[in-house]
Amino acid sequence: MGIAARFPAFAAWHARLSWWRLVAARRTAAALLLLLAAGFAARAQLHPGEVAVAVAAHDLRPGSALLSSDLVVRRLPPDQVPAGASDSPEQLLGRTVAGPVRKGEALTDARVITPRLAQLATAVPDARVVPVRLPDQALADMLRPGDVVDVITVPQHQPGSAEEAVAKQTGLKPPEVLARAAVVVLVSETGRSRGADGRIALIAMPDKAAQTVAAVTLVQPLTLLLR
Structure with a gap:
């Protein structure tokens, strides 16, 4: 004979405890989801819309002509986009790099010969x-x-x-x-x-x-x- 059959009171207490654990777990998960949503909302308020920017796919040497393999598009918050940055790699193809450019650096009009x-x-x-x-x-x-x-x-x-x-x-x-x-x-x-x-x-x-x-x-x- 099992414990639940021998001790009905214990079985009822264990059932209530399991139910409360389930409720507590659900409430904890709901609270975490609310915190995540609040974090995303705050971030969206700080950066309402990200901007596409052409950046160097790898380190670039001065005097080199830009190829499609040299450029990638990265989305940045507006306050992190430098002046003169390009949003299209196609506009930069064939341009000559005017100075050393590090990987991930935005290609501005001061970095290419225009x-x-x-x-x-x-x-x-x-x-x-x-x-x-x-x-x-x-x-x-x-x-x-x-x-x-x-x-x-x-x-x-x-x-x-x-x-x-x-x-x-x-x-x-x-x-x-x-x-x-x-x-x-x-x-x-x-x-x-x-x-x-x-x-x-x-x-x-x-x-x-x-x-x-x-x-x-x-x-x-x-x-x-x-x-």
Whole structure:
């Protein structure tokens, strides 16, 4: 004979205890659900709508052209979206990375070479980006994006040489400053975009100076003075 049959009072007490345990468990579960709902509601109030943002799928190197495998879309709260961020990877495909970008970092208009980048770098509305070939390898190694430089012509003769004397007699101009307070946007990596004449630096400057530099660089070597 079982315990319930032998002790009816114990059986009734055990049944009531089991019922109260079930009720307590249900009430605890309901309270947890209410707490979770309140947490989600509070979060929704803090971040009412997340925004799609194109971010780097892995670390990106300066000078690389963006591919679809370089970008992913991540949804962020509005207060965490940086100014100038793009919501579409398709808009960034083929753009050149202007500086090192870490995995998960949003690709803003300050991180890729666009018409707006020159304006952001110089604070000049009509600024342009001009490629300048740097024959001096040591100078190219020292340059970093954001450096402020002057662009000058390179004399074709050594001081005190016969060429200098001829230059004075013929009225050739001395070194000339073509652009002041220009900003380095990108320097090509060693072994890439480098020929016998040196590496290339992309430099942002006002439109008028950019036109002059672009024309002179076709016929005469140029160099940079660091500020």
